[in-house]
Amino acid sequence: MTLLSKKEIANLHHIHQENCISIFIPTHRLGKEVLQEEDSLSLKIQLQHVKKKLAKKGIHKTTIDTITAPVQKLIDDNLFWRQQSDGLAIYIAENYFQKFTLPIYFEAYNYISNSFYLKPLMPLFVDDGRFYLMTLELGKVKLYECTQHSITEIIIDDLIPKNQQDIVGYDYEEKNLQFRTLQAGRGQAMFYGQEAATGKRKNEIKTYFRAINDGLKPILKDENIPLVVASQDYLFDIYKSVNTYSNFSNKNINNHLKAKDILDVHEIAWEAISTTFDQERKDKITRFLEAQGTGKTAIEIEIILPSAFEGKVDTLFCENLEDIFGIYKLENDIITITETEENDTTISLMNLAAIKTFLNGGSVYLIDKVEMPNPNSKINALFRY
Numbered sequence: 460m461t462l463l464s465k466k467e468i469a470n471l472h473h474i475h476q477e478n479c480i481s482i483f484i485p486t487h488r489l490g491k492e493v494l495q496e497e498d499s500l501s502l503k504i505q506l507q508h509v510k511k512k513l514a515k516k517g518i519h520k521t522t523i524d525t526i527t528a529p530v531q532k533l534i535d536d537n538l539f540w541r542q543q544s545d546g547l548a549i550y551i552a553e554n555y556f557q558k559f560t561l562p563i564y565f566e567a568y569n570y571i572s573n574s575f576y577l578k579p580l581m582p583l584f585v586d587d588g589r590f591y592l593m594t595l596e597l598g599k600v601k602l603y604e605c606t607q608h609s610i611t612e613i614i615i616d617d618l619i620p621k622n623q624q625d626i627v628g629y630d631y632e633e634k635n636l637q638f639r640t641l642q643a644g645r646g647q648a649m650f651y652g653q654e655a656a657t658g659k660r661k662n663e664i665k666t667y668f669r670a671i672n673d674g675l676k677p678i679l680k681d682e683n684i685p686l687v688v689a690s691q692d693y694l695f696d697i698y699k700s701v702n703t704y705s706n707f708s709n710k711n712i713n714n715h716l717k718a719k720d721i722l723d724v725h726e727i728a729w730e731a732i733s734t735t736f737d738q739e740r741k742d743k744i745t746r747f748l749e750a751q752g753t754g755k756t757a758i759e760i761e762i763i764l765p766s767a768f769e770g771k772v773d774t775l776f777c778e779n780l781e782d783i784f785g786i787y788k789l790e791n792d793i794i795t796i797t798e799t800e801e802n803d804t805t806i807s808l809m810n811l812a813a814i815k816t817f818l819n820g821g822s823v824y825l826i827d828k829v830e831m832p833n834p835n836s837k838i839n840a841l842f843r844y
Contacts, residue, residue, distance in 0.1 A: 463559060463583055465818070471575050472814050476552045477803075478518070480509055481576035482530070483565035486543035493541060499534050502547070505569045506530050512571050516803070529556040550575050562608050566780060570800075570807065578777065578810040581823040583608050588736030591679070592712075592728050594721070595690035595698055597664070600671055602678070603725070607733070610725045619674035620667065661697060668694075669701040679704050685735060687712060687728045708732060740824055743774045747832040747841045755844070758836035760785070760808050765792045766842060767812045770819035775812060776832055776839040779825040783809045783837055809838055816840075 484501040487493050506527060513523045524531075530549060533539055546565040550557045563582055570576035592603040592610070602613045679686070686704050688695055689712035699707070710731045712724060750756050757763050760783050766772050768789070785796040785808045797805050813823045821843075832839050 463561070463580060465584070468577060468580065468814070469818055471550060471557070471577060472818065474550075474552060474555065475574050476555075477573060478513065478516075478526070478552060478571055479573060479575045480526070480549075480551045481568075481570040482506070482509065482549040482551075483568045483576075483579055484547050485564055485567065486540075486545060486547050486560070488543060488545070493543070496537075496540065498543060498547070499540050501567055502530065502549075503534050505567055506534070509569050509571065512569075526551060526553055533558065548580065572800075572806050573803075574806070574811075576807060576810050578807070578813040578823075578825070581777075581813055581817060581825055584817065585740070585822050585824055588684075588732075588739075590685040590687055590728070590732055591682075592725060593686065593688050594724065595668075595671075595688050595694055597667070597694070602675065603721075605725055605728070607729050607736075610722070613678065615675065615678070618677065619671045664694070664697050665701055668698045672698070672701050672703055675704070682706075685732050687732055689713075689724045689728065739822075740826075743822065743824075743841060744776075744830075744832050747774070747776070747839060750841065751833070755842045756832075757840045757842070758833050758838065760796065760812065760838055761794045763838055763840040764794060764808055764812045764815075766840065767815035767819065767821075770821075771842050771844065772812075772816040772819070772821045772840045773843040774821060774841040775816040775823045776841075777809055777813055777823065777825050778828050778831055778837040781809075781828075781837045782807050787811065812838065812840075 482502070482505045484498065484505060486498045492498065510523050510527065513526075514520065529551060533549075542560070544560050544562045546561050546563045548559045548561060548565065559580075561580075561583070563579070565579055568576075568579075588606065590605050592605050594601045594603075600615070600619060602615050603610050604613055605611070683706050685706050685708050687708045687710065688698060690698065692711060692713055695711040695713075699709075708731070712728050712731060747756050757766070763772065763775070764787060767775070783796065784798070784800055784805050785794055786804050787794050787806065787808060794808065796808070799805075800807075817823050828834050831837075832841075
């Protein structure tokens with residue numbers, strides 16, 4: 460379930476029309492906000508703002524209604540609002556419409572320019588470190604490749620034994636452990652109570668788990684990314700005793716013997732492992748602070764934006780929920796900063812710097828003012844050279 464790729468960001472960035480409309484709203488997965496249709500109301504309000512902006516530009520009402528018709532259709536789609544995550548991003552232009560349901564919280568916002576507003580999507584591509592998640596049960600084992608915002612199953616059926624009987628060689632009675640699993644919905648795993656496995660039975664489980672460990676070696680042998688296991692505690696302890704993978708996480712994602720959807724398990728796994736990946740951002744901030752005064756950093760948009768086009772920016776730090784508007788003439792690198800979105804030629808300079816940095820292989824962090832390496836500017840850049 461990969462949410463957005465770099466190629467999709469590039470495709471969105473390469474769309475240029477007179478009126479490229481970007482809309483962002485926060486959404487809810489469940490609860491009274493969904494029942495009371497608060498999310499659809501939020502989108503309706505943003506659509507009203509967009510229509511007023513377009514009308515102010517002299518666009519006829521019929522044209523406005525045609526361009527924004529897909530958004531109105533979403534507002535009226537009750538089923539759509541029951542299938543949300545944390546945020547909704549919508550991109551529309553003449554004969555173009557894209558929507559993305561994403562696990563990112565957005566402040567309600569709309570933007571109209573000659574290109575789309577993509578900066579809010581950047582958290583999908585940083586601090587989302589790659590890791591493996593294995594759901595471990597006696598009757599079923601699954602392996603997933605994950606980032607913070609994606610989860611993709613790796614088919615391992617031909618690498619591991621199908622069940623314990625294949626290894627221990629006799630009919631294993633699961634009821635003796637008071638354990639069973641069911642599947643339902645979008646990948647639900649249900650866990651039930653069990654007695655502690657001791658003696659001969661524990662050795663049988665260990666033999667089974669050792670076969671799983673050995674079967675996964677062709678996939679894991681050249682990797683050094685974390686492997687997180689979701690299991691019952693007694694099974695986790697047994698698997699840990701036979702595991703040979705070097706980057707095995709000691710944090711078991713214990714399901715507390717309650718039904719858990721695989722997406723919920725993924726979210727819990729990320730919470731357990733996320734601090735491992737936060738270190739990269741901290742290291743970049745340290746590098747920025749150490750490099751100040753050497754010419755390898757900048758806090759002026761007039762320097763940063765042309766450098767982003769050149770591919771010179773290694774890391775860009777943008778103050779979250781802030782922006783820098785102005786006019787940029789690419790042919791001579793002339794930048795004029797304005798206070799707001801004043802007219803049709805005014806764009807978000809910060810958005811453009813962020814996208815060019817990202818597409819040229821740099822990292823873009825949206826962080827609070829107090830965390831900015833140099834909080835005296837809304838934008839900081841660490842250069843490659």
